[in-house]
Amino acid sequence: MSVTTDPQGTPFLPPALLALGPFAFIDVETTGMQPRDDRLTEIAILRYDRSGRVEQWSSLVNPGVPIPPDIQAMTGITPAMVKNAPPFDAVAATACSLLEGAVLVAHNARFDYGFIKHAFRRAGLRFTADVLCTVRLSRLLYPDAARHGLDQLIERHRLIGTDRHRALGDAALTAGFVAAACSERGADSVVAAIRRLLKTPSLPAQLPPHALDDLPDGPGVYVFYGVNDLPLYIGKAKHLRERVRAHFSSDHRTANDVRLSRELTRIEWFPTAGEIGALVLESRWVKSRAPLHNVALRRHARAGLLTLPPERTEPAFVPVGERHLEWDALTARDSAPPAWGPFADRAAARRWLDALAQAHRLCPRALGLEADLRARWAQGQDTGSDARSPCFSRQIGRCMGWCVGEESTEAHRERFIAAADSMRLRAWPWSGPVVLEEVDHANGRCERLVFDRWLLVEDGVHQPFDRDIYRLLVRLSERTPEAFVELPALRSTAASEELD
Ligand SMILES: [Zn+2]
Structure with a gap:
């Protein structure tokens, strides 16, 4: 299992290609197909440094578990062969040093990468690498070929090798394919x-390999389409390129991303001049195209504010879409009644109240957070004490005593309002509607949107409240108030220009 430097007969890779490296061609033999449950029985690495220096290493590995007979037949690796072989832990350091800083190259790279990652993890080591799959490379360079298995590659490119299905033999054949491609297609096109492949590590196989090449860097909206060209998902982004690619980057994928990439057939995107424009376009499209996997609308439907009715200590949760919510009054510049939020939903508001009570020694009973107790009261059941009993926080010294009459309702209200100030719903800073102009100087795009009291106005109609738009507008109105132009002012300017 020693490392051989500059072994005889390794495939020649041109300097233009090696400049992208180092490259570590790897192949593993295993006891099965599942990286998490099955184990390595053999590993081989063929490492090319940028200078062209080659190191070659392979080792049988004692898997510590039985090898199924069909796998033995395929790989030729029997229990007798691995009985005295080292376990992976014992060769991990050698493997690590050969893989360090290199692009991992393998045929069906996800398989080898998955196994190697899990093997390292079990050995207590973290391992990540840029991964190049030669199946995908073959598909990209030889799009007319029907099949891209290693056997087809051997036949198509007349690759010469020994020990097919053993790790070192297959790793060398994989390097042989890259060498053959360089001489057939030219090193530059292989490079x-x-x-291209390294930039998009796990683009779904059903998409053309260039699908993400032209994604712009700026803000915009993107649509994922599935079968029958139905929209699956609509998203917005400040940086389209980064955001869309993140859906396919193997390290950060969510369960939803995995499902999306399985169903995905086509991606479309639309750059906007700015972030607000992207948000607005997204919500418009989510409404009009009803994509299968969007939760944005439901998300907005559950959002709400906390208000504090006069002379009460207990805030009330009011969904922002509710009719009786007096939006104009709540966002008025002067004398707006207090309101806090917006919160994603009722549970989020409650979590915030809990934290606030703890931080400021407010009384949980006053804030309506002692739900059980109140329910028992309402039903006339014994609460185990009278109404003047201390709340739980009081008992551990975290309440200033509203529950036992030591703090007045008015004083508690005042303390609550002061403590909650950072979440207070912002008053609309202008007297009426404003125009926000977003300009993207890089591509000459410009969009004008009208807002009134944090709501988007389209064709003269106030649109439902949107938390994301609210947050962005608050930020923009503080940082760049000059970007907003009040509508009456705009009208009079236009009028005077006409007069001239
Ligand atoms: Zn209390």
């Missing part, structure tokens, strides 16, 4: 193909 270009590799660059």
Whole structure:
């Protein structure tokens, strides 16, 4: 299992290609197909440094578990062969040093990468690498070929190797394919193909390999389409390129991303001049195209504010879409009644109240957070004490005593309002509607949107409240108030220009 430097007969890779490296061609033999449950029985690495220096290493590995007979037949690796082989832990350091800083190259790279990652993890080591899959490289360079298995590659490119299905033999054949591609297609086009593949590590196989190449960096909206060209998902982004690619980057995928990439057939995107424009376009499209996997609308439907009715200590949760919510009064510049939020939903508001009570020694009973107790009161049941009993917080010294009459309702209200100030719903800073102009100087795009009291106004109609738009507008109105122009002012300017 010693490392051989510059072994005889390794495939020649041109300097233009090696400049992208180092490359570690790897192949593993295993006891099965599941990286988490099955184990390595053999590992081989063929490492090319940028200078062209080659190191070659392979080792049988004692898997510590039985090898199924069909796998033995395929790989030729029997229990007798691995009985005295080292466990992976014992060779992990060698493997690590050969893989360090290199692009991991393998045929069906996800398989080898998955196994190697789990093997390292079990050995207590973290391992990540840029991964190049030669199946995808072959598909990109030879799009007309029907099949891209290693056997087809051997036949198509007349690759010469020994020990097919053993780790070192297969790793060398994989390097042989890259070498053959360089001489057939020219090193430069292989380099270009590799660059493209490394940027999009796990683009779904059903998409063309260039699907994400032209994604712009700026803000915009993107749509994922599924079968029959039905929209699956609509998203917005401040940086389209980064955001869309993140859906497919293997390290950060969510369960939803995995499902999306399975169903995805086509991606479309629309750059906007700014972030607000992207938000507005997203919500318009989510409404009109009803994509299967969007939760944005439901999300907004549950959002709400906390208000504090006169002379009460207990805030009330009011959904922002509710009719009786007096939006104009709540956002009035002067004398707006207190309101806090918006919160994603009722549970989020409650969590915030809980934290606030703890931080400021407010009484949980006053804030309506002692739900059980109140329910028992309402039903006339014994609460185990009278109404003047201390709340739980009081008993551990975290309440200033509203529950036992030591703090007046008025004083508690005042303390609550002061403590909650950072979440207070902002008053609309202008007297009426404003125009926000977003300009993207890089591509000459410009969009004008009208807002009134934090609501988007389209064709003269106030749109439902949107938390994301609210947050962005608050931020923009503080940082760049000059970007907003009050509508009456705009009208009079236009009028005077006409007069001239
Ligand atoms: Zn209390």
